[in-house]
Amino acid sequence: MADSILTAENLSISFGGVNALVDVNVAIARGEIRCLVGENGSGKSTFVKIASGVYHPSRGTVQVGGKLLSPGDPRAAIDAGIQVVFQDLALFDQLSVAENIAFSVLLNSKNAYVGRKRMRQLAADVLEIMEVELPLDDPVSTLSMANKQLVAIARALCMDAQLIFMDEPTAALTKKEVNRLLEVVLGLRDRGISIVFISHKLDEVFRIADTITIFRDGRKVGDFEAAELTQAKLTYYMTGREVEYPAYKREPREADEVPLLEVRGLADRLHYRDVSFSVRPGDVLGLTGLLGAGRTEVALTLFGLNQAVRGEILLDGKPARIASPQQAVASGIALVSEDRKTEGLFMEQSVGHNISSTRLDTLLNKLRFLDLRAERELASRMVQAMGVNNKDIDILVGKLSGGNAQKVVIGKWIATEPRLLILDSPTVGIDVGSKAEIYESIQRLARAGMGIILISDEPEEIAANCNRVIVMYEGAIVATVSQAERETPDFVERLARMISEPTSQLAAPIQEGVPQA
Amino acid sequence: MNSPFRALFGRRSTQVERYLGVLIVIYSAVVGFQNPRFLSLETVFDIVHEGAPTMILAIGVLLVLVSGGIDVSFPAVAICSAYVSIKLMWVFGLDALWFMAPVSIAIGLLLGLVNALLIHFLKLPTLIVTLGTMSVYRGFMAVTLGTSQYPVATMPKSLAEFGLANIVSVDGEGSSYGLSVFFPIVVALFAVTWFILYHTMLGRAVFAMGSDEEAASRVGVNLLRTRLFVYGYTGALAGMAGLMYFAAMQNVDPVALQGFELMVIAAVVIGGAKLTGGEGTILGTFLGVLLFQLFQSTLVQLGLASTWASFFFGSVLLFSLAMIYYRQRKADQRNLVFRIG
Numbered sequence: 001m002a003d004s005i006l007t008a009e010n011l012s013i014s015f016g017g018v019n020a021l022v023d024v025n026v027a028i029a030r031g032e033i034r035c036l037v038g039e040n041g042s043g044k045s046t047f048v049k050i051a052s053g054v055y056h057p058s059r060g061t062v063q064v065g066g067k068l069l070s071p072g073d074p075r076a077a078i079d080a081g082i083q084v085v086f087q088d089l090a091l092f093d094q095l096s097v098a099e100n101i102a103f104s105v106l107l108n109s110k111n112a113y114v115g116r117k118r119m120r121q122l123a124a125d126v127l128e129i130m131e132v133e134l135p136l137d138d139p140v141s142t143l144s145m146a147n148k149q150l151v152a153i154a155r156a157l158c159m160d161a162q163l164i165f166m167d168e169p170t171a172a173l174t175k176k177e178v179n180r181l182l183e184v185v186l187g188l189r190d191r192g193i194s195i196v197f198i199s200h201k202l203d204e205v206f207r208i209a210d211t212i213t214i215f216r217d218g219r220k221v222g223d224f225e226a227a228e229l230t231q232a233k234l235t236y237y238m239t240g241r242e243v244e245y246p247a248y249k250r251e252p253r254e255a256d257e258v259p260l261l262e263v264r265g266l267a268d269r270l271h272y273r274d275v276s277f278s279v280r281p282g283d284v285l286g287l288t289g290l291l292g293a294g295r296t297e298v299a300l301t302l303f304g305l306n307q308a309v310r311g312e313i314l315l316d317g318k319p320a321r322i323a324s325p326q327q328a329v330a331s332g333i334a335l336v337s338e339d340r341k342t343e344g345l346f347m348e349q350s351v352g353h354n355i356s357s358t359r360l361d362t363l364l365n366k367l368r369f370l371d372l373r374a375e376r377e378l379a380s381r382m383v384q385a386m387g388v389n390n391k392d393i394d395i396l397v398g399k400l401s402g403g404n405a406q407k408v409v410i411g412k413w414i415a416t417e418p419r420l421l422i423l424d425s426p427t428v429g430i431d432v433g434s435k436a437e438i439y440e441s442i443q444r445l446a447r448a449g450m451g452i453i454l455i456s457d458e459p460e461e462i463a464a465n466c467n468r469v470i471v472m473y474e475g476a477i478v479a480t481v482s483q484a485e486r487e488t489p490d491f492v493e494r495l496a497r498m499i500s501e502p503t504s505q506l507a508a509p510i511q512e513g514v515p516q517a
Numbered sequence: 518m519n520s521p522f523r524a525l526f527g528r529r530s531t532q533v534e535r536y537l538g539v540l541i542v543i544y545s546a547v548v549g550f551q552n553p554r555f556l557s558l559e560t561v562f563d564i565v566h567e568g569a570p571t572m573i574l575a576i577g578v579l580l581v582l583v584s585g586g587i588d589v590s591f592p593a594v595a596i597c598s599a600y601v602s603i604k605l606m607w608v609f610g611l612d613a614l615w616f617m618a619p620v621s622i623a624i625g626l627l628l629g630l631v632n633a634l635l636i637h638f639l640k641l642p643t644l645i646v647t648l649g650t651m652s653v654y655r656g657f658m659a660v661t662l663g664t665s666q667y668p669v670a671t672m673p674k675s676l677a678e679f680g681l682a683n684i685v686s687v688d689g690e691g692s693s694y695g696l697s698v699f700f701p702i703v704v705a706l707f708a709v710t711w712f713i714l715y716h717t718m719l720g721r722a723v724f725a726m727g728s729d730e731e732a733a734s735r736v737g738v739n740l741l742r743t744r745l746f747v748y749g750y751t752g753a754l755a756g757m758a759g760l761m762y763f764a765a766m767q768n769v770d771p772v773a774l775q776g777f778e779l780m781v782i783a784a785v786v787i788g789g790a791k792l793t794g795g796e797g798t799i800l801g802t803f804l805g806v807l808l809f810q811l812f813q814s815t816l817v818q819l820g821l822a823s824t825w826a827s828f829f830f831g832s833v834l835l836f837s838l839a840m841i842y843y844r845q846r847k848a849d850q851r852n853l854v855f856r857i858g
Binding site for chain 1: 715737
């Protein structure tokens, strides 16, 4: 192909006897947006790492602009105009925005002297091309995640990138920020720069992709025009099976009058106000709204990490005070937080130790020493129950894929046998297959009588799992949805509108008052 | 907004710098109130003379901390370089500063480079490596050269004179005093280090490495070269400071400055450098060492034994860092940020 910027032919690589990539051919045209999709471990990241010279393929070649790229040489890839914006961004937090953007260029120029003026100019020029404004002299540590993302892209552009790989750039962004990022990406394409976009969020993929390349089990399934695919078809190609999310339906129970948890007029100092709702056994209550609507902050209050200043929390109809996570756990509340890497797991510890960490007090023998056999039993049971792919409980959690690590986090909290489980964005950055398995677990637990609060901004996720829904906006509840209403046919579309255009809800609320089944 | 500070430094002052500035002014005022003679040119000159070697060592420590490491071997390097250079000079039957200074600096550079190579190729934590080399350097010198002291009568005359030399002399009532030749040396080293750190790619690479080593190597920073520079430069500074220390003390003592490393590190940390790397300013370092030196030399004037110095200094360290981190934590709590460390 003459107009292709990157041509990879017959790429294969294996790690320790496992084929991570088999005979993959990919050609990326100049000025196209290519989306790579596939489940975790399907080979997308491996492909990116070979194309950018991080890995040395055991077979196959990569050509950039018609010239053969020397394999396993990151510098050669950079010189050829290939840049990768990794998920961790790899920015220098303490250095200024301008310096972060211009760093590589300055490093490569033969000039040992660093002129502030030139540095700022380089950065300003690139930001102008991207049509964004950022405070050039502020340290990167003071920026939002979205702006850090833009700095990383600007740095890639500053290096004269012809092709930019972006690894899940939208995972930590709000809807608004995602829109801005996608606009930047489209703008770059119009300037003839090719973008390879990796994302688990299929709606974003459909919004920007020219072509979609699907990976499964280390092989390429195929390249598809975005227009010829539907979400269902795409999911089928990714997983090799039909993935459906059966909707959860709560069966009426006895003793429904006294809810597990009731919250009345709750407010914290800054983030939300006047929040009222209740959760009965078997309820999966969806708590949704844009990022920053106050959803997470409500959850933190219920877990003792963000003190409420007004309102009441009732557990089993009795007023309760939850001042610390310890008290929350003692009252039977568990929180699976949004950021599993820093708040949910001990990455350097084994799966077994992670799971037992919440239950150590019950795993003591008569001498008050840890009963190691009981610990292993508990861990094995949880690994089975949650369907973690790797049943080895001695493997480090850090080695698991995102989906499996998330199953471990949930398993760890299920081990405390909570009565109320709060899940904050449990499937962010997780592939479709694992997602379905996590949904299954959620519904199974709810059927067994657990009360569940599911925080999410994905309408499909809420619709599939929740029998009642609360929509928040700027710290207040703007809509509540009952089970009956949830079962109406166009519910997902309406919910999506409620989330993205909450202000219209303020004017015309769908339904007022505390939800009843 | 063009404050005089901004005009001079081209940036806003940091919280730590303002805090230390205020603290130094208040403390000086208290001491001056107790003893009006304190607020005099002579005091300033004294502090310059006594504090110069510490200042130079602190510059090296700043560099290492910014690069994300910790070096505890620099007092050992300082003493070894200076002592060896003196012994070597005697072998040639000389007594000249022009021999001692370059040789001491060269030995310091060499020992620093050894630190850098060990850190880079053994991939060990910098603290562990320099703890090791600290003992090795001192031990090796004691075994091969002995630990004889040379007080003012027997120390090299040129070195003793260097310690007393002034660039400006003032005749006071009864006694004369002056500004030590140490002053221009320290000023020059501050200026050179500032230029390297802020205006050369090498200096920016030091910040980048300290900020995120992995990210630095990904954008193409040569970690080995950067480390060689950081530890080599620190070693060379230590070589210089060692000679100046002997000169200022008027005594060549090869077992001096034991345990001094932590004091200097503390002074630099008070000055705003972070043990986690990537942060630290030259002005902050200067103020931190100045405060340390003030306590060292003025507590007597408040009627306290100078042994109180470390007590006061430690208290300031704990209090100021606790306050800075407390404010950070409060801000985090308000924003519901749960941060580790």
